[in-house]
Amino acid sequence: MELKDTVAIVTGCTGGLGQRICRAFAENGVQIAGIYQHSREQAEALAKEWSVLGPRCVAIQADVTLPEAIQAMVDQVMAAFGRVDILVNNAAFNQTVPFKDLDGLTLELWNKILLANLTSPLLCVKAVAAIMRKQGRGRIVNIGSIAGLAPLGSSIAYAVSKAGVIHLTRCLAVALGPEVAVNAVAPGTMMGTRMTAKLAPDLVERTTKAAALQKPVERDDVARQIVEFCRSDSTTGQVLVLDSGVVYH
Ligand SMILES: NC(=O)c1ccc[n+]([C@@H]2O[C@H](COP(=O)([O-])OP(=O)(O)OC[C@H]3O[C@@H](n4cnc5c(N)ncnc54)[C@H](OP(=O)(O)O)[C@@H]3O)[C@@H](O)[C@H]2O)c1
Secondary structure, three states, X not given: OOOOOOEEEEEOOOOHHHHHHHHHHHHOOOEEEEEEOOOHHHHHHHHHHHHHXXXXXXXXXXXXXXXXXXXXXXXXXXXXXXXXXXEEEOOOOOOOOOOOXXXXXXXXXXXXXXXXXXXXXXXXXXXXXXXXXXXXXXXXXXXXXXXXXXXXXXXXXXHHHHHHHHHHHHHHHHHHOOOEEEEEEEEXXXXXXHHHHOOOHHHHHHHHHHOOOOOOEOHHHHHHHHHHHHHOOOOOOOEEEEOOOOOOO
8 A cells, every 4th residue: 555645543642652753654644533531632743743754644533442432533533634544553551460469450341451451443344334435445453462462461461462462453444344454463562662661670681582583573663663553555464573572473
């Protein structure tokens, strides 16, 4: 797909990875609707920064766990741009609960993490699918994690949510072809994100040292891969691991 002048919705645009995804899109001429939940000032400042690179970029508030908020957000994007070519399901939530602490993984927390990380991407896809089909083209990229491929990460709920995102990607590729391609990235630990800041420093250090390349994952590498998935006309249902060599998928 020729990316110049396409329109992308990127959830979690104020997050450590989301910012880099939006910048990479802007560098490729993609117009951006950056979705944030709480960080209005930051989102508006970032949208201005990306606009300087050329494409039109706007920040839109929405809690992407709520179907009505998602619909209102998509309506705003359509009013502003008139189309949606790309959806990146990047927003997510984590909270550390050691795997062995089953009592600490309450039903409330389990539901919160599954809603934010697995159900929300599905709800966002449902809100844009008809638009993309009508346009005759679309690209969806989900953000998984290596925690979805091996029992790793901040909690069992987080790992299971990301495993779900990976299989959801394959199922949606079947559901949305031939008009829409759906792919996922599965990053390892990235520095400069709020999620990583919430992890115990010794866990981050151990994971990084255990990687074959012995370094954290570069957010810009992940962002560039997302751009390539959107450019590709022949890739769907795939999951690309970017983890410096931890999980061999
Ligand atoms: N960090 C890592 O090492 C790592 C590794 C593997 C995978 N990942 C995945 O990469 C993605 C990005 O992670 P990150 O670490 O960059 O995240 P982050 O820095 O914690 O940022 C989270 C972003 O999501 C937004 N958000 C959260 N809940 C939302 C909701 N209900 N509605 C709308 N927006 C919401 C936040 O908006 P506000 O700022 O407005 O609150 C923020 O923009 C996630 O899918 C994560 O699971 C991260």
